[in-house]
Amino acid sequence: xxxxxxxxxxxxxxxxxxxxxxxxxxxxxxxxxxxxxxxxxxxxxxxxxxxxxxxxxxxxxxxxxxxxxxxxxxxxxxxxxxxxxxxxxxxxxxxxxxxxxxxxxxxxxxxxxxxxxxxxxxxxxxxxxxxxxxxxxxxxxxxxxxxxxxxxxxxxxxxxxxxxxxxxxxxxxxxxxxxxxxxxxxxxx
Numbered sequence: 001x002x003x004x005x006x007x008x009x010x011x012x013x014x015x016x017x018x019x020x021x022x023x024x025x026x027x028x029x030x031x032x033x034x035x036x037x038x039x040x041x042x043x044x045x046x047x048x049x050x051x052x053x054x055x056x057x058x059x060x061x062x063x064x065x066x067x068x069x070x071x072x073x074x075x076x077x078x079x080x081x082x083x084x085x086x087x088x089x090x091x092x093x094x095x096x097x098x099x100x101x102x103x104x105x106x107x108x109x110x111x112x113x114x115x116x117x118x119x120x121x122x123x124x125x126x127x128x129x130x131x132x133x134x135x136x137x138x139x140x141x142x143x144x145x146x147x148x149x150x151x152x153x154x155x156x157x158x159x160x161x162x163x164x165x166x167x168x169x170x171x172x173x174x175x176x177x178x179x180x181x182x183x184x185x186x187x188x189x
Contacts, residue, residue, distance in 0.1 A: 023052035034122035083134040108132035114150035
């Protein structure tokens with residue numbers, strides 16, 4: 001798993017490698033979501049990057065959902081895995097989450113936070129089509145690889161930023177070169 005995640009060249013590749021290597025070995029629907037942040041570092045949207053289920057297999061995408069704060073945020077921000085055996089009876093579940101899970105007919109959830117440099121950048125979400133009591137052995141493979149997934153995603157983001165900055169510097173340098181040439185040619189004339 002580490003080798004496949006590490007060898008992935010971009011963010012989609014990292015998510016795909018994670019889902020193919022980890023999710024396909026379990027019997028849960030596994031979804032990887034990342035957050036979009038504003039300039040102040042606040043979460044503004046949830047981006048569903050990929051999902052694996054026994055029925056559909058691997059589905060990659062980038063569905064964007066507005067972010068809403070709920071009672072689970074403090075636990076997840078602290079890096080804790082949150083399990084919900086039944087969304088219909090757990091008082092921590094927001095009405096919107098309850099609606100989504102009722103619609104998908106998956107009442108059991110486990111949220112595993114993806115933490116990088118003390119900030120939650122996303123989640124691995126496991127769901128099950130019946131009321132389900134999550135156990136530590138069930139969650140262990142997902143938790144063990146979530147840190148690797150978070151680091152790989154952060155690494156790809158940093159690489160993308162470096163490429164963008166490099167392009168910006170190249171454009172600026174070209175503009176300066178052209179400005180010097182124009183200045184020299186006008187002076188020569």
